[in-house]
Amino acid sequence: MNEFILDLTTLRPTLNRVEVEAAARDLELPDAEWRGSVRGVFRIERTGDTVSIRGEVIASAHLECVRCLREFDLELVSPVTLLAERSSHSARGEQIELEREAHMLFHDGRRLDLRGSAREALLLEMPISPHCREDCRGLCPKCGEDRNEGPCACESASRGNAGDPAVR
Numbered sequence: 001m002n003e004f005i006l007d008l009t010t011l012r013p014t015l016n017r018v019e020v021e022a023a024a025r026d027l028e029l030p031d032a033e034w035r036g037s038v039r040g041v042f043r044i045e046r047t048g049d050t051v052s053i054r055g056e057v058i059a060s061a062h063l064e065c066v067r068c069l070r071e072f073d074l075e076l077v078s079p080v081t082l083l084a085e086r087s088s089h090s091a092r093g094e095q096i097e098l099e100r101e102a103h104m105l106f107h108d109g110r111r112l113d114l115r116g117s118a119r120e121a122l123l124l125e126m127p128i129s130p131h132c133r134e135d136c137r138g139l140c141p142k143c144g145e146d147r148n149e150g151p152c153a154c155e156s157a158s159r160g161n162a163g164d165p166a167v168r
């Protein structure tokens with residue numbers, strides 16, 4: 001069973017610290033970017049039928065640097081804050097609206113499914129233009145060489161010219 005589907009019957013009445021783990025594909029995250037497992041560390045507080053969850057979801061994303069095109073792994077830690085109420089069968093449509101708009105979740109008294117929330121939290125944390133490192137120098141626009149490996153031929157050529165008094 002997927003550990004991101006919490007079994008509420010095993011929770012203590014007040015505060016719980018819960019650690020869960022599942023394969024990225026069990027959270028419907030795409031294989032190409034998410035190759036390892038996803039971990040969740042949650043503080044879960046239960047007051048009657050209200051379940052409040054705070055914690056973080058941790059996973060490693062496999063990305064390509066936008067500057068040098070090198071592939072690298074980036075560890076993402078996404079904060080999660082959720083509130084879940086017990087569902088009433090009469091208001092299913094309204095509940096779907098609330099889940100979408102207010103990040104409210106619903107449980108049936110036995111199970112609480114955190115898969116969708118965990119997936120969303122990770123996707124939100126994904127960088128739009130990933131860099132392998134802050135100061136990546138990227139590829140030379142002329143020769144395409146990786147400038148992280150040292151100056152390319154065009155760079156040393158232009159530097160040579162600038163330093164040559166005959167050119168001025």
Ligand SMILES: [Zn+2]
Pocket residue numbers: 065066067068069070131132133136137138
């Ligand atoms: Zn790079």
Ligand SMILES: [Zn+2]
Pocket residue numbers: 140141142143144145152153154155
């Ligand atoms: Zn070059």
